[in-house]
Amino acid sequence: MIKSVRGTRDLLPPDTALWNFVEAEARDVFRLYNFREIRTPIFEQTELFARSVGEETDIVSKEMYTWEDGIEPAELDLLPAWIAKHRDELKGFEIEISPEGKIGPIRPDLSLRSGSTLISLETKSRASLETVRQLARYGAELEASGSRDVRLYLLVPTGRATESVYRASREANVIIEELDVEIPQSLTLRPEATAGIVRAYIEHDLNRTGLLQRLYLIGPMFRRERPQKGRYRQFFQIDAEVIGPPTAGSESPSVDAELLEMLAKFLERIGITGWTLELNSVGCANDRPKFNEALRAALAKDIDKMCEDCRRRAVTNPLRVLDCKVPEDQPIIEKLPRMLDYLDESCRQHFQAVQDLLAAVSVPYVINARLVRGLDYYTRTAFEFTHGALGAQNAILGGGRYDGLSESLGGPKAPGIGFAIGEDRLVLALSKTAEEVSAPPDAYIAPLGAGMNRKAAKLARELRRQGIVVELGDDSFRLKKSLESASKIGARYAVIVGENEVKAGSFALKNLATGEQVTVPRAELAGRMQSLRG
Ligand code: HAM
Numbered sequence: 001m002i003k004s005v006r007g008t009r010d011l012l013p014p015d016t017a018l019w020n021f022v023e024a025e026a027r028d029v030f031r032l033y034n035f036r037e038i039r040t041p042i043f044e045q046t047e048l049f050a051r052s053v054g055e056e057t058d059i060v061s062k063e064m065y066t067w068e069d070g071i072e073p074a075e076l077d078l079l080p081a082w083i084a085k086h087r088d089e090l091k092g093f094e095i096e097i098s099p100e101g102k103i104g105p106i107r108p109d110l111s112l113r114s115g116s117t118l119i120s121l122e123t124k125s126r127a128s129l130e131t132v133r134q135l136a137r138y139g140a141e142l143e144a145s146g147s148r149d150v151r152l153y154l155l156v157p158t159g160r161a162t163e164s165v166y167r168a169s170r171e172a173n174v175i176i177e178e179l180d181v182e183i184p185q186s187l188t189l190r191p192e193a194t195a196g197i198v199r200a201y202i203e204h205d206l207n208r209t210g211l212l213q214r215l216y217l218i219g220p221m222f223r224r225e226r227p228q229k230g231r232y233r234q235f236f237q238i239d240a241e242v243i244g245p246p247t248a249g250s251e252s253p254s255v256d257a258e259l260l261e262m263l264a265k266f267l268e269r270i271g272i273t274g275w276t277l278e279l280n281s282v283g284c285a286n287d288r289p290k291f292n293e294a295l296r297a298a299l300a301k302d303i304d305k306m307c308e309d310c311r312r313r314a315v316t317n318p319l320r321v322l323d324c325k326v327p328e329d330q331p332i333i334e335k336l337p338r339m340l341d342y343l344d345e346s347c348r349q350h351f352q353a354v355q356d357l358l359a360a361v362s363v364p365y366v367i368n369a370r371l372v373r374g375l376d377y378y379t380r381t382a383f384e385f386t387h388g389a390l391g392a393q394n395a396i397l398g399g400g401r402y403d404g405l406s407e408s409l410g411g412p413k414a415p416g417i418g419f420a421i422g423e424d425r426l427v428l429a430l431s432k433t434a435e436e437v438s439a440p441p442d443a444y445i446a447p448l449g450a451g452m453n454r455k456a457a458k459l460a461r462e463l464r465r466q467g468i469v470v471e472l473g474d475d476s477f478r479l480k481k482s483l484e485s486a487s488k489i490g491a492r493y494a495v496i497v498g499e500n501e502v503k504a505g506s507f508a509l510k511n512l513a514t515g516e517q518v519t520v521p522r523a524e525l526a527g528r529m530q531s532l533r534g
Contacts, residue, residue, distance in 0.1 A: 007225070007233025017438035018427050019236075022270055023218055026238050026421075029266045033258070035214040035240055040196035042220065046186040052195040052405055054376025056317040059191045063223040070184040078123040078155040081179040118142060119151045125183070127154055127161040127176060129168050136172035151175065157183045189222035192375070193239035194402065194418055195409075201243055202411030212244035212255070218423075229428075230393030236423035243406070243416030250415040251403065253350050256381045257357030259417055263385065263397065264363045272429055275385045275396065278368035279358075281351040282319075283343050284379045285404055291342040292318045302332045322372045338369040350380055377402040381417060387429045396429055397421040442468045442529050444486030444512075447475035448498035456497040459507070459522070463495075466526035487512055493529055 004010060011019060027037075046066050053060050083090060120142070122135050131154060139152045154161075154169065158178040161169075169176045190196055197215055200206075206213050217239045225231050242259060244250040260277065267275055283291060295318035299306075303314050306321075306329050313320040324333060343351065358365055365383075373382045382400035390396065399419025406414035443463065447456035452475040460470045471489055473482045479496070486494040496508040507525060510517040520528050 005233070007227040009232065009234075014434035014438060015427075017434045018430060018432065019423065021432070021437040022423060022426055022430070023238070025270050026216070026218070026266060029262065029269055030214075030216050030240060033214065033262050035216045038197060038200065038215040038217050039219070040190075040193070040200050040217065042222075043187050043189050044196050044199065046188040048195050048199055048409070049188055049191060051409060052198065052375075052377050053192065054317070054320075056313055056320045057374055057376055058323065059223060059374060063225055064191055065189040065222050065224060067187060068184050069187045070182055072125050072184060073157055073181045075123040075125055077181055078125075078157070078179050079121070081181050082121065082123075082153070082155050082177060085177075085179070118147045118149060119153060121153045121155060123155045125157060125160065127156040127165045129165060132165060132168045132172055132174050135174050139173070153177055155179055157181045159183070191223045192221055193217045193219070193237055193420060194241060194375075194377070194405070197239070197241050197418075198243065198402075198405050198409060198411070198414075198416070201414065202406060202409060206243075207245050207406075207412045207414050210245060210248060212242055212248045212250055214240070214242050216240040221420075228393070230390055230422075230425045232424060237420040238423055238426075239418065239420040241416055241418035243414050243418075245412065245414055251350075253353035253381075254357055256354045256401065256417055257361065257363075259399075259419065260354075260358060260365075260383065261361045261363050263419065263421075267385070270426075270430065271432055272387070272396075272426070274389070275387050277363065277365040278371055278384045278386060279355070279365045280368055280371040280382045281340060281343055281347055281380050282372060282378050282382045282400070283339050283347050287342050287344040287347060288319075291337065291339055294337045294342060295319065295321065298336050299332075306332060317376070319372060320376075322370065323374055339372070340367075340369045347380055354381055373398060373400055377405045377408070379403045383419070387425075389429050390425055393425060395422070396425045439469070440490040440492060441471050442491065442533070443470050443493045443495050444473060444482070444489065444491040445470055445495045445497055446473045446477070446479065446482035446486065448479055448482075448496055450475055452497055452499065452502075455502045459495070459497055459525075462522075463526050463529075466530075468526050468529055483510070483512075492533075495525065 046064070049064060050060055055061065120135065120138060122131060124131050135152045135154060139150050142150045152172075152174045154174050154176045156176065156178060158180055160183065161176050161178065166176060197217060201213065217237075219236065220234050221237050222234055224233055227233060240259070242250065242255050249255065264277070267273075296314060299314045299318065299321065303311055306314075307324060307326045310321045310324050310326075310329055322333060322336065355365070368384075371382055371384060372378075373384075378400040380401040380403065384395045384398040386394045387396050388394065397419055399417070401415065401417040403415035405416065406412060445456050445460050445463075447453050456472060456475070460472050463470050471491060473485060477485070483494055491512060494510040494512060496510070501507045506519045506521045508517055509520045509525065509528065
């Protein structure tokens with residue numbers, strides 16, 4: 001039997017009703033705060049995550065699903081692209097392909113014109129200095145043997161010639177042509193949503209609007225983590241971001257507080273209580289170097305006792321040492337300096353303002369000075385909501401500011417803040433049951449007697465048009481079986497469609513909870529069922 005892949009799972013009814021409930025409430029609450037939906041692709045160029053989430057994070061260094069997409073173009077694939085590009089100039093020319101499969105000179109058809117241009121084409125999937133030199137030597141030989149007007153072309157896929165190759169080719173009179181043929185690229189299934197959203201923000205020039213963009217995205221994310229309860233390799237996030245130019249107020253602490261208040265409201269709406277908001281500030285580009293220096297200094301004496309990752313990170317990105325989960329390293333990590341003690345004046349004031357605003361809107365929080373989050377793009381406010389019922393994987397959501405992310409991806413200055421809720425964990429923490437959040441079908445239609453399927457289908461169509469949720473039975477079932485099926489699917493009523501009923505235009509409507517049965521005229525069926533809905 002073929003099973004689902006380790007770390008992935010099927011979500012089946014009735015549980016999917018819980019997921020629909022959570023997503024519908026999220027959309028409702030987000031709308032009240034004027035968020036709009038964005039959908040980005042589930043795979044992106046690997047470089048996007050390497051540059052935003054960070055090379056030294058666990059996510060990028062260990063957990064991404066990455067592959068080389070596409071195959072190297074065969075060298076000969078470049079020729080059709082070149083011919084297409086030069087179609088007009090090539091009228092009347094013949095192309096010679098040598099027996100070794102090499103593209104030979106393209107010569108004018110001598111019967112049409114008397115020998116003018118001699119074009120030599122070389123195709124390579126990557127351009128090297130050596131190819132340029134070979135081509136130049138060949139050109140010299142042709143000229144020495146009397147050919148006039150020799151043109152040398154090196155055809156390569158776009159992006160496959162370096163600056164030094166271009167320089168050499170200019171000296172050797174070799175024309176390099178970059179052609180638009182597909183070349184392999186490294187792609188990655190998104191491990192998180194923020195990078196893709198900021199990429200889209202830049203690509204579509206949303207900064208131009210001059211407004212804050214309040215965006216949300218619901219969808220699957222992928223990380224190759226060790227699966228356990230609440231931790232999967234494909235999991236779902238409900239992500240929201242507020243991003244915009246500073247002139248739109250994107251750096252304001254009130255955006256941070258509003259987002260946290262929205263989260264508190266959302267959790268309250270879906271009935272999750274007993275959460276803790278853990279809050280920290282991880283500083284900004286201004287104070288980070290001082291903190292990194294302090295971390296390195298503090299680590300110097302103990303680093304030899306730490307794990308391999310920590311030893312490397314102490315040099316490359318010391319903040320990531322604070323993420324280490326190796327138990328033996330924890331006593332050392334406990335004693336390391338705290339970012340909060342290194343905040344510059346503006347970061348300190350920003351953090352204070354966020355706290356004051358949270359107090360004003362009555363959102364409780366605790367400061368966790370050890371909270372660094374597992375992604376590199378964070379600046380200033382960082383937070384997680386944890387929940388006791390979840391065991392080891394207790395973070396139902398996490399987020400923070402990323403004031404420099406857009407610029408680090410080559411975009412405009414566009415500070416932002418956001419969060420992602422782990423939907424799988426949120427559903428685990430719900431106390432509601434699938435039954436509580438899903439409505440049972442209104443009616444089971446029981447066709448009674450051979451040939452009654454058509455009449456039943458017609459009635460079902462009428463009732464559905466009036467908003468009644470109907471499941472249709474089959475005229476091969478006996479009444480007993482139909483009524484049993486109706487009860488099993490949880491229908492509130494059974495409607496019996498027999499020959500007599502159709503003739504009379506009135507149907508037996510059986511309340512499956514009470515067993516009570518009444519005869520109701522066709523036109524009144526829907527109204528009767530609606531009026532008695534719970
Ligand atoms: P994150 O903390 O990596 O942040 O993930 C957010 C949430 O996704 C976690 O708190 C957790 O509930 C859930 N989650 C993460 N990994 C797994 C997993 N393997 N299985 C199940 N649930 C998981 C981010 O992803 C950031 N992009 C959040 C953000 C948005 N920051 C700013 N904007």
